[in-house]
Amino acid sequence: MKNSLLLDTGSGGRASRRLVAECFFRHFDNPLLGRMDDAAFLEDIRPPIAMSTDSYTVTPLFFPGGSIGTLAVHGTVNDVSMLGARPQYLSCAFVLEEGLSLELLERVTADMAKAAKEAGVLIVTGDTKVVPCGACDKMFITTTGVGSVFADPAPSGHNAQPGDAVLVSGSMGDHGLTVMRSREHLSFLTDVASDSAPLNKMIAAVIELAGPVHVLRDPTRGGLAATLNEIAEQSGVSLVLEEEYIPVRESVKSGCSCLGLDPLYLANEGKCVCILPAERAEAALAAMRNFPFGAEAARIGEVTATGKKPRVTLKTRIGGSRLLSMPEGMPLPRIC
Amino acid sequence: MKNSLLLDTGSGGRASRRLVAECFFRHFDNPLLGRMDDAAFLEDIRPPIAMSTDSYTVTPLFFPGGSIGTLAVHGTVNDVSMLGARPQYLSCAFVLEEGLSLELLERVTADMAKAAKEAGVLIVTGDTKVVPCGACDKMFITTTGVGSVFADPAPSGHNAQPGDAVLVSGSMGDHGLTVMRSREHLSFLTDVASDSAPLNKMIAAVIELAGPVHVLRDPTRGGLAATLNEIAEQSGVSLVLEEEYIPVRESVKSGCSCLGLDPLYLANEGKCVCILPAERAEAALAAMRNFPFGAEAARIGEVTATGKKPRVTLKTRIGGSRLLSMPEGMPLPRIC
Numbered sequence: 001m002k003n004s005l006l007l008d009t010g011s012g013g014r015a016s017r018r019l020v021a022e023c024f025f026r027h028f029d030n031p032l033l034g035r036m037d038d039a040a041f042l043e044d045i046r047p048p049i050a051m052s053t054d055s056y057t058v059t060p061l062f063f064p065g066g067s068i069g070t071l072a073v074h075g076t077v078n079d080v081s082m083l084g085a086r087p088q089y090l091s092c093a094f095v096l097e098e099g100l101s102l103e104l105l106e107r108v109t110a111d112m113a114k115a116a117k118e119a120g121v122l123i124v125t126g127d128t129k130v131v132p133c134g135a136c137d138k139m140f141i142t143t144t145g146v147g148s149v150f151a152d153p154a155p156s157g158h159n160a161q162p163g164d165a166v167l168v169s170g171s172m173g174d175h176g177l178t179v180m181r182s183r184e185h186l187s188f189l190t191d192v193a194s195d196s197a198p199l200n201k202m203i204a205a206v207i208e209l210a211g212p213v214h215v216l217r218d219p220t221r222g223g224l225a226a227t228l229n230e231i232a233e234q235s236g237v238s239l240v241l242e243e244e245y246i247p248v249r250e251s252v253k254s255g256c257s258c259l260g261l262d263p264l265y266l267a268n269e270g271k272c273v274c275i276l277p278a279e280r281a282e283a284a285l286a287a288m289r290n291f292p293f294g295a296e297a298a299r300i301g302e303v304t305a306t307g308k309k310p311r312v313t314l315k316t317r318i319g320g321s322r323l324l325s326m327p328e329g330m331p332l333p334r335i336c
Numbered sequence: 337m338k339n340s341l342l343l344d345t346g347s348g349g350r351a352s353r354r355l356v357a358e359c360f361f362r363h364f365d366n367p368l369l370g371r372m373d374d375a376a377f378l379e380d381i382r383p384p385i386a387m388s389t390d391s392y393t394v395t396p397l398f399f400p401g402g403s404i405g406t407l408a409v410h411g412t413v414n415d416v417s418m419l420g421a422r423p424q425y426l427s428c429a430f431v432l433e434e435g436l437s438l439e440l441l442e443r444v445t446a447d448m449a450k451a452a453k454e455a456g457v458l459i460v461t462g463d464t465k466v467v468p469c470g471a472c473d474k475m476f477i478t479t480t481g482v483g484s485v486f487a488d489p490a491p492s493g494h495n496a497q498p499g500d501a502v503l504v505s506g507s508m509g510d511h512g513l514t515v516m517r518s519r520e521h522l523s524f525l526t527d528v529a530s531d532s533a534p535l536n537k538m539i540a541a542v543i544e545l546a547g548p549v550h551v552l553r554d555p556t557r558g559g560l561a562a563t564l565n566e567i568a569e570q571s572g573v574s575l576v577l578e579e580e581y582i583p584v585r586e587s588v589k590s591g592c593s594c595l596g597l598d599p600l601y602l603a604n605e606g607k608c609v610c611i612l613p614a615e616r617a618e619a620a621l622a623a624m625r626n627f628p629f630g631a632e633a634a635r636i637g638e639v640t641a642t643g644k645k646p647r648v649t650l651k652t653r654i655g656g657s658r659l660l661s662m663p664e665g666m667p668l669p670r671i672c
Binding site for chain 1: 339340341342343344345346347352356357359360363364366368369375376378380381385387388389390391392393394425428429430431432433434435436437438439443445446448449452458460461462463464465466467468469471472473476478480482484492498534637669670
């Protein structure tokens with residue numbers, strides 16, 4: 001552990017995992033935390049409840065397709081959903097900078113209210129701290145969501161099995177590229193927008209129509225690459241993906257090639273990865289495609305037994321094969 | 337509503353209440369949020385769950401008697417307890433400044449782990465965001481707690497009844513004065529320390545021994561004055577206190593008189609206000625006094641029917657009477 005915190009520690013990649021393992025897990029050690037899923041499974045409460053929290057620090061506060069307010073609701077709703085739970089209640093804590101425009105706070109609040117209504121969740125408790133000018137950058141929002149787990153067994157990053165199909169619910173990289181565009185004023189990226197969306201109803205439909213799934217995850221910070229590497233490691237399996245089946249919008253593809261980025265490492269805020277027995281993959285895809293933000297759902301690969309160590313491999317369009325490694329370093333902080 | 341946010345909006349006084357009412361409640365409107373207790377009562381989950389969240393932004397991060405880490409656990413554990421619930425699980429979200437000393441982060445984490453262990457709660461899920469140097473002041477921590485409600489009926493700020501006794505579990509003002517001392521290097525205040533403590537076990541004992549209570553609140557930001565004014569307003573009652581019965585340590589009294597402060601407006605982090613039928617007051621006090629941080633528990637006044645409007649009155653030692661009003665303005669930001 002180095003002596004001071006670097007930006008990449010918040011990236012969702014290797015450095016994040018080191019901090020979590022070496023500092024937080026070591027001190028807070030308990031089996032529920034140790035599962036490292038998107039939400040915690042509160043098994044002592046009956047029926048079991050899923051709980052998840054995220055701080056939102058995105059800059060700029062508004063971007064095409066959403067705002068810090070929509071993210072703060074969608075992100076936490078989605079994390080609770082990833083445990084096969086129905087998100088019901090959110091708490092919401094604001095840290096606000098003295099001098100913040102109240103009109104801006106009101107716009108963010110209205111975005112949160114609209115997103116909560118769309119997702120069917122209630123914001124039931126909260127907190128507001130105001131810190132002196134300069135002590136935070138405009139506003140940070142932390143939401144925590146809880147909801148009853150309906151999937152039995154509940155999906156977990158530990159449950160991927162060799163032979164399972166790997167699905168994504170739509171195109172990759174939209175959110176990350178959109179935030180970069182907004183922050184850096186990249187005016188040539190005219191047709192990108194965040195994919196921020198609540199996935200809870202889609203997830204409920206998938207489980208209802210396709211039966212229990214092994215893994216659900218939303219590929220946010222670190223993108224698809226980080227999420228699939230985490231799953232491979234947690235489940236002790238390897239994943240083989242077909243590059244040509246991974247949906248990426250043309251606008252994102254061309255933006256990424258201009259900027260030298262890989263869309264598989266960019267954050268998504270309205271997409272999920274779903275891993276389930278191959279024979280039920282088509283039913284799950286059909287369920288996803290019933291929702292506007294699941295229209296481009298695709299089967300992108302499969303789970304295989306692992307060799308020496310868990311890895312994620314991409315079969316490229318030209319017949320080659322490359323390792324999709326865990327991201328190291330931080331291309332873009334404050335995307336969510 | 338003015339056009340930009342002032343520091344006193346985070347004070348727990350009138351300005352805080354205006355922001356919450358005019359912005360957050362208007363947009364997030366729902367009956368669970370509208371109760372405005374320390375925690376939300378999630379009645380659709382059976383058995384009902386209490387949920388509470390707070391962001392901790394205290395500066396300095398360490399002070400006599402605690403740290404941002406102990407506060408982040410105690411504060412949320414206490415808020416969940418105030419609903420007559422047994423806090424079981426915490427989530428924990430860090431916003432960290434690039435360049436933060438990892439040794440310092442580790443000390444805070446260890447404090448949280450120790451506090452969680454003492455309170456008997458598990459930290460089960462979390463999030464870490466790292467923002468660039470200058471985008472936040474060292475670290476902010478947001479914890480959210482959930483736990484099963486065991487009190488039936490659950491206490492609420494709306495339930496104070498004329499004739500009820502008003503109790504506090506110990507001395508007032510210790511935390512607020514301690515943070516001020518640490519921040520301003522007031523070296524003459526040598527013998528003050530934060531009262532930061534987990535109240536969950538004490539609360540469980542009170543309800544077990546004295547039966548259901550009408551109101552439980554922890555007088556944090558805005559101190560006893562803000563808390564009692566909130567209760568008076570929510571319940572539509574008045575409160576009459578005897579100044580001489582309100583416990584205030586000699587060191588806090590003399591520190592406050594040097595600095596021109598009123599200890600009844602200073603924050604506490606390990607104390608509760610308990611309002612219950614007068615005939616059960618002695619049993620509740622006896623239960624509190626079984627705990628080290630309840631040793632100075634005292635009956636400080638009573639609830640009366642309200643006149644024209646709810647008010648909190650203090651009978652002074654010299655036989656006079658003064659209004660204890662809701663705090664306005666912000667004597668000291670970032671105390672929790």
